[in-house]
Amino acid sequence: MGALVRLDKYLADMGAGTRSEVKEYIRKGRITVGGKVVKQPDLKLDISQAEVYFDSRCIEYEALEYYMLNKPAGVVSATTDKHCKTVVELIETGKNKDLFPVGRLDKDTEGLLLITNDGDLAHRLLSPKKHVPKTYYAHIKGKVDEEDVIVFHSGIKLEDDFTTLPARLVIKKAGEVSEVEVTIYEGKFHQVKRMFEAVGKEVLYLKRLSMGDLVLDENLILGGYRKLTEEELNRLKG
Ligand code: URA
Numbered sequence: 001m002g003a004l005v006r007l008d009k010y011l012a013d014m015g016a017g018t019r020s021e022v023k024e025y026i027r028k029g030r031i032t033v034g035g036k037v038v039k040q041p042d043l044k045l046d047i048s049q050a051e052v053y054f055d056s057r058c059i060e061y062e063a064l065e066y067y068m069l070n071k072p073a074g075v076v077s078a079t080t081d082k083h084c085k086t087v088v089e090l091i092e093t094g095k096n097k098d099l100f101p102v103g104r105l106d107k108d109t110e111g112l113l114l115i116t117n118d119g120d121l122a123h124r125l126l127s128p129k130k131h132v133p134k135t136y137y138a139h140i141k142g143k144v145d146e147e148d149v150i151v152f153h154s155g156i157k158l159e160d161d162f163t164t165l166p167a168r169l170v171i172k173k174a175g176e177v178s179e180v181e182v183t184i185y186e187g188k189f190h191q192v193k194r195m196f197e198a199v200g201k202e203v204l205y206l207k208r209l210s211m212g213d214l215v216l217d218e219n220l221i222l223g224g225y226r227k228l229t230e231e232e233l234n235r236l237k238g
Helices: 007-013 019-027 119-126 146-154 191-198 230-237
Strands: 004-006 031-033 044-046 052-054 066-071 110-116 134-141 168-173 177-184 202-211 225-227
Touching: 004 007, 007 019, 007 031, 007 044, 007 052, 019 031, 066 230, 110 119, 119 230, 134 191, 146 168, 177 191, 191 202
Parallel strands: 110 202
Antiparallel strands: 004 044, 031 052, 066 110, 066 225, 134 177, 134 202, 168 177
16 A cells, blocks of 8 residues: 545646646546546555546556756756755656755756755765765866875865775876866865865866766756656665
8 A cells, every 4th residue: 555645736736737727627526536426636556456437537647756957057956045046956756756856966066966856865875874976077277286186085074174085097098188077975065166176177168967876967958957767766775
């Protein structure tokens, strides 16, 4: 048996309308459950079994949702914000599903962000004990060299005395502006920027490419998103 949800909440959660709109649809006899018109908005339904139709449209209850977002710069990793657009506002499902971002990217950082309403999965991915790897592509002001690779690999003491776990730094192009990939195993505030600061360099551009087994789909334009595939989700859940 699945969870029990009131009919009006079931419909509103699935984007059929606001709570008062769906009550009206129910009152007008437009909703059937198991083939019968139901007029009680507070009828409790087993979400794993109920066959709910709105006119001729079948409405299945999807309790948990998982989206991969290619976060653009200028958008904040939050659910609400007084001044800026949030990553959750970019996901236009029309549903009321309590979505939130799994972890944070800085406002000016682009790339992979998982948006979900699965608190358990988020908790596991963000647990400091799990050391889930996160890989970033970055442009760095100044020439990144083998010395930096060694320092990153040894773990870096940041300005607040926190010492990072060994990180993998791969130089893609060394020059006045270097291109690198860096993999870290924690998620401290501004961590990549602070690691480069600690070796006297500045991050000019930062984009997350992967988190654990989840890899950014390069077909997603900035601000684009899609549902995770079954396979991606299974791998992420381990
Ligand atoms: N490290 C940073 O400095 N910023 C991010 O957004 C992510 C990792």
